[in-house]
Amino acid sequence: MxxxxxxxxxxxxxxxxxxxxxxxxxxxxxxxxxxxxxxxxxxxxxxxxxxxxxxxxxxxxxxxxxxxxxxxxxxxxxxxxxxxxxxxxxxxxxxxxxxxxxxxxxxxxxxxxxxxxxxxxxxxxxxxxxxxxxxxxxxxxxxxxxxxxxxxxRHFGTVRKGMDNLCRQLEKLARGESVSAEHDALPPMLIHMNQVIYGSRGYTYLANGYGKVNYLFMLVFQRFYYFTDHFITPGQVPDAADADWLLRLAELFRRAERELNGPENSALRAQLEQLHNEPGLKDERQKEAMGEILRVFGVALQALEQVHPTRPQKDWALPGDQNKVKAVRYAFGLDQFTNRFAVRLSAVLCLGFGFVWLTGLEHAYWYPMTAFLMLMPYAEESRMKIGNRIRGTLGGAVVSVLLMSLFHTMPEYILIMAVMTCFMYYAPVTSWTMTVYSTCYGMTLAQMRLGLMESVTLRLACVALAAVTAALANRFLLPNTAGREFSKSVEELFELDLSMLAQVREYCRTGAYDPNRMRERMVRSHLVENEIQTGLKGMNRSEQEFYSQMLPMNRQLVSEIEQINAYLRSRPHLLNTGYSRMAAEVLDNLEDAILRIKLSYTKNELVPFFDTGRSPQAFGRLEDSLYFNTLAVNCLQTLRQMNDLMESKANP
Incomplete structure (x- = not known):
């Protein structure tokens, strides 16, 4: 009950x-x-x-x-x-x-x-x-x-939840306790925040104010996730000074969680600046990594003061290849998910309404209407809709015959429609029972113009014709199957890695950079990861285990690329120096590695992997920055792990 x-x-x-x-x-x-x-x-x-x-x-x-x-x-x-x-x-x-x-x-x-x-x-x-x-x-x-x-x-509900998570992690780190539970709770939040960001975009801009703030806090959480993975030794109890600093940072985050989007953001930023200017953590790698996290946190607090939640962020323009108006040349690429479905839907509706006009049958419009409701973007969902629509229509016809034989007045018809409306929106959208109620609703309206048996016969005939049409289109006219889209998602995941890497490398070599391309790729990478994770439900156990190991590795790689990019972008004076040249060489190696792994994952063809070197000393002058050097080495090691995983799959 x-x-x-x-x-x-x-x-x-x-x-x-x-x-x-x-x-x-x-x-x-x-x-x-x-x-x-x-x-x-x-x-x-x-x-x-x-x-x-x-x-x-x-x-x-x-x-x-x-x-x-x-x-x-x-x-x-x-x-x-x-x-x-x-x-x-x-x-x-x-x-x-x-x-x-x-x-x-x-x-x-x-x-x-x-x-x-x-x-x-x-x-x-x-x-x-x-x-x-x-x-x-x-x-x-x-x-x-x-x-x-x-x-x-909501007032940034997931942001508040994430800030609370970080508070608890900092308090546990100050006591030397495990943060594994809070650590594992962050990835689902990151996925949800990226869905919020994507949902706030328009035809020309990447996000509105609400999406922008979510994006900045998403970076904070993503970097903190990486921080606890690679800069914290499990079980290590910090000394008194480090523990005190962590607790004060936890209190700052707690205050931010309580007062988010309130009038105290300037005070919070002042407190953050004071904490940032203190000596901080004794370990230099931890200090530098935490400093980068707090820098993004400060930008997020500033954005809360400056942006309106519903106002489009015109300076966050969609890249040209994602702008539907500017990229109209992609509208006819039949390898694209939406284009394939668009062709299928247009063809079915054209056929359906052509039938209506040519036959002139009473209520013939039930045919294109039902075909529209049966046809879904994914072939598997369409098959489920066809089955549910047939079962629901048969059930609805039986219920309609029973009701119409008992009730004959207009007030009674109105009552039936009201009751069916209630049950129609109570039933799950994907269930066949919802079709029962919607059929009764429609049959009650039709009863006012046609005879009962004539309405039932015509309704069943139109549903049968629509089911055949939708099934044939679903089978032969550019279907989007779960298997096809899963493979496309895996390939897209690596293409996004390469795209982000290319942007950082281009910045190192020329100083040219479009921040919106990186932001858009970051969001899509998380969403593609979620698509792959969702697609695992219908796969066998070995495939589920394989991709369940691969996805966290790629998530870590994306975080490393983003942090390398942010490090270089925040230090423009490093351009045209030994740092940027060495970084470009490292990125060249990373790109080569990703290309090889992409071929291995998407073509089921193992490609020899280059030797990354096992020592941080491999990058020479980069060792002057322990944080950046750690990112670069970890990035290559992540790629090696992905390659090793592929080899283990090929040679079980």
Missing amino acids: PSIRAKWAAALPTILVSLTLLFSIWGIFGVRYVVMTSFLTLVFRTRHRQDFRPREMARTAVQMVLVCLAAFAAGRGLWWALALNLVVPFVLVYLLSSKFSPKAYFAYGMEFVFLQLVPVEPEQLPVQLGVLVYGLSVVTVALWLHAKIIHRR
Whole structure:
């Protein structure tokens, strides 16, 4: 019972918004426009657990008005329908979706499809736009109320959780205790923070203010994770001076966690500066590494004062190859995840609405509507959706026949729709039972125009036709399978390593550098790692063990590259000196090693690995900086470990 109550409580806001939209649109504008309730409720459902951001809602409103106009144009005739159902879904998927947010197109795609189900004449277009504006206003008010009254704003929830984690680690380090539990809890936080950062990006910028702050704190946590891995000896009890310094740093972090985004950031930065200027830890490597962590922490505190959470960071521009508008030449690359799905979706909708226009059958629009709901970016998910839709439609048809044989009046129909709405949003999205409730909802509406048995027969026929269409497209038209995308993710992970390394090497040689490319690659690397980790669930035990060892190694490599980059960037006076030349040579070796390992991992072909040398003395003048030398040597040793892992797989 507690579990059931919790599920109903979680679904209640969405249910209330859906019922409000349903009855208010029906009462004010008529039953014709009730179909708009579905995608408007979806906007609320996907956003009500996030912070309320008026700027994003304004952008959503503009996009939905444009999609509404496109749907109106698609209703002007057969050739308009064919052309726009080829172009609009493709554009929506290309601009809005990615491998890391594959369903970002869905609400807009649902709007485009559902508005074509009830085409309007030119004189009715202002009314349809008015209904859309009204519905978006209801959703906006509901999101605002939910944020203010029901849902507590996050205020950098994961950042606070991470700061608390670091406090506990510092306190344990001061006592010489193990920090393994807190240490292991950091990687999932890093993944989540990168998802937040990625979710805050726009068409042209890498992050808004909220994403920028998360990025800077993500670097703090990533570096601290590396610090406890490589600069701390387990079980070593620090002397009294070191322990006192660690405890005072823990208190500073604790104060920052309590007052994050408050008025005391300037005081926190002053306290940080004072702590940073003290002698600090006695071990020179630890002192230098911790100094780099505190430098980024200071930048993060400063960013909290300067940025607005919802304001786009225009100076954090997306690199050209990731800007969907500038990189339009990539829109037709059929090896890209989103492009392959965009082609498949456009072809299916074009076929579906072509069938509607050519046959002119009553409620024939159930065919393209159902095909749209069955077709998902991943082939495996599509197969599950097809099966659930068939089972749910059969179950919904049976329930509808039973209900319609018992109830015959309009108030009873309205009650049935209200009950089905409640259960529809209570049921899990991926379950077949949700389709049962949505089918009953749709059949109740259809009952008002068609006979019951005619509605049931037509519904089943359209679902069968849609299932065949979606299955064939899913099988033969550029499918995105989990296996294919897993291999692509592994290859992309190494390409990102090489890209980051190339940027640092270019800076060493020429002084040229684009910080946004490094930031974007850092975020994507964490997200690709998460994609690979998720893909392991369906693999055999040996593959799971292999990649479970490889992913932490690559995460460590990314952290080392980022720290090498930050070290050199913060010391521009080292350019054109022996340091930068030696660093460039080290980076050349690293690039060669990554290329060899990439071939081994992605082509199942072992490539001889060069000798990195076992001693830190291998890098000559770099030994003047113990911190940098440690990073360089550890980076090469990480690559050796990855190569050794590959050899162990090839020669079990």
